[in-house]
Amino acid sequence: MRINKYIALCGVASRRKAEELILSNRVKVNDEIITELSYQVDEKNDIVKVDDKIIKEEEKLVYILLNKPEGYITTVKDQFDRPSVLDLVSDIKERVYPIGRLDYETSGLLLLTNDGDLTYKLTHPKHEVEKTYVARVKGKPNRREIENFKNGLKIEDYITSKAKLKIVKYDDKKDVSTLEIKIHEGKNRQVRKMCKAINHPVLRLKRVAMGKIKIQDCQIGKYRYLTEEEIKYLKSI
Ligand code: URA
Numbered sequence: 001m002r003i004n005k006y007i008a009l010c011g012v013a014s015r016r017k018a019e020e021l022i023l024s025n026r027v028k029v030n031d032e033i034i035t036e037l038s039y040q041v042d043e044k045n046d047i048v049k050v051d052d053k054i055i056k057e058e059e060k061l062v063y064i065l066l067n068k069p070e071g072y073i074t075t076v077k078d079q080f081d082r083p084s085v086l087d088l089v090s091d092i093k094e095r096v097y098p099i100g101r102l103d104y105e106t107s108g109l110l111l112l113t114n115d116g117d118l119t120y121k122l123t124h125p126k127h128e129v130e131k132t133y134v135a136r137v138k139g140k141p142n143r144r145e146i147e148n149f150k151n152g153l154k155i156e157d158y159i160t161s162k163a164k165l166k167i168v169k170y171d172d173k174k175d176v177s178t179l180e181i182k183i184h185e186g187k188n189r190q191v192r193k194m195c196k197a198i199n200h201p202v203l204r205l206k207r208v209a210m211g212k213i214k215i216q217d218c219q220i221g222k223y224r225y226l227t228e229e230e231i232k233y234l235k236s237i
Pocket of ligand 1: 106205
């Protein structure tokens with residue numbers, strides 16, 4: 001990349017001003033003063049200094065919503081070499097990471113970003129935002145089971161906090177219900193464990209919203225960039 005373009009990308013000066021810096025001997029590449037305006041830098045390996053200070057490309061912060069398909073892990077790679085959600089965003093230049101997790105078998109809304117502060121905030125128990133899931137479960141929960149689910153269930157060594165559950169549909173031929181579930185916590189396989197605890201195991205699970213951020217019409221396996229408004233909202237949580 002031409003040196004003046006690189007200096008501009010690092011946020012030091014405009015391309016034109018960068019040329020002035022070069023002409024006044026203020027730019028070094030690997031500790032050698034550069035005087036040639038057309039000098040090409042190897043941005044991965046060269047060390048560029050302006051006024052003896054190392055400069056680096058500013059990383060743009062990006063915020064992405066992926067509609068995760070079933071059969072993808074949300075970590076980088078595992079010992080079974082299963083596909084990772086990162087394979088689905090590999091055309092993004094920035095190195096993004098998921099905010100929280102979804103199980104291998106769960107589909108739906110997954111946010112990814114390179115904004116570490118936001119990830120920290122959104123995954124901290126203090127801030128945990130309400131997550132909405134659509135679950136297909138065996139059978140039809142009765143009133144008592146729904147109340148237990150909403151008020152808190154004992155799962156392993158903890159009691160779940162208040163949750164919401166609505167029956168959206170019941171297919172009596174298959175004896176399968178579609179539920180809308182809202183929880184604030186994010187313990188490992190929590191929705192699956194909660195449904196199992198009321199004797200209605202999950203058959204399929206999809207996350208459709210995180211707070212006000214909705215999956216809407218994002219196609220399965222595809223991603224979209226969050227809008228300015230959505231980013232502002234997440235930062236305000
Ligand atoms: N709860 C689960 O059981 N699985 C998920 O992937 C997310 C929430």
